[in-house]
Amino acid sequence: MTQSAAEALFRADDLTCRRGERLVFQGLTFAVPAGGALFLLGPNGSGKSSLLRLLAGLLKQLTGTVTWAGEPLSSDREAHAGRLHYLGHQDSLKNVLTVRENLLFWARLHDPAVGDAKIDAALAALSLAPLASLPAKLLSAGQRRRLALSRLLAAEAPLWLLDEPSVGLDIASVARLEEMIAAHRAGGGIVILSTHVDLKVPDAGQLFLDQFAPAVSTQELWA
């Protein structure tokens, strides 16, 4: 991240996160400009998922601030929700609804004006169009993941927070995901993602979470 602070659209300053009795990270700072991408790297348990949840507004930080275009997240929760897509470990699908119904529900909640064309395009982009009328129960794990990813395309949002988005995807779908990310960034969108596979995201920044691990863990203090 070489961009100056003024250019950074999305930034975090001095974030500290606590889960239960444990400090996950502290003093975490980063900045991402429009069109930028940031990889969250670190071993299991280093706080990648916690950071993504915190950036989405699902978790509250202990200290520090997160700002979008200079506005702190906490100032307008709904506005922040409107500008982001969060993809967690779970696919948030209902087995008894069809592929199309599942997507339509989330897209309409995000943007009530989403039309059929947008839904069809999102399904086609992830090769789900032939499965559109099948109940989600019949999908494989990879197909479920693709359906979850189609949310990103069906309703637009400038900030993508993706927690291991490629889990369960085949090689062709991973390539499609890389294209999606590139197109999103070309339009000025930001992507922050954690991954354990080698996703090709050109010029992406890297944030090593173990650098922000607390020097002394609370567990050691208790010992």
Add this chain to the structure above:
Amino acid sequence: MSRLWTVVQRDLRLALRQGSDSLMVVGFFVLTVTLFPFERTSAGILWVTALLASMLSLDRLFLADYEDGSLELLTLTPTSLEILVMGKIIAHWLTTALPIIAAAPILAVLLHLQEDGFITLMLTFLLGTPTLSLIGAMGAALVLGARRGGVLLSLLILPLYIPVLIFAVGAVDAAVQGLPLKGHLLILGGILLAALPLAPLATVAALRQAVE
């Protein structure tokens, strides 16, 4: 044979660590018996069973969304969560209370409810069951992520259901006996009007806690 005991042991351990099942059964037993004083009249029987039936479905109201990650996405929807919660409560009422209301007149005939009580019975159901869904949602949100959620839910919710039960049954009994019933109905309406804004607020606070 040793495998039999392995399974028994493992299921007992699971029940002790997380299980609400056995407590749930006892809890349900105790709670139902405590409701029996209301079951002297046919209106009482109808109301108590309707209440227990609607409670059975509450467990799943938010749990399914909580488990499959939908709840997180719902809280990340760019609108106030109260509106989405209200939507879920309306759907709960339409799928659980409405069928009960539809079945009630037939069951009332079966229980020999006197003719004078019929319209009042339907009125109390229409005024009372939305309150049950509203209060129930609050309880269902509070027990998310808690161990022994099922029995906790009954313990939390039932005391709050009792006033609805008292005034609903009171109204029908008054109608049957030719006594004035306006007061009962007004209180039922009042409880509904209080629950309408308050229950979604409390539900949302509990859901945000659960998602974090």
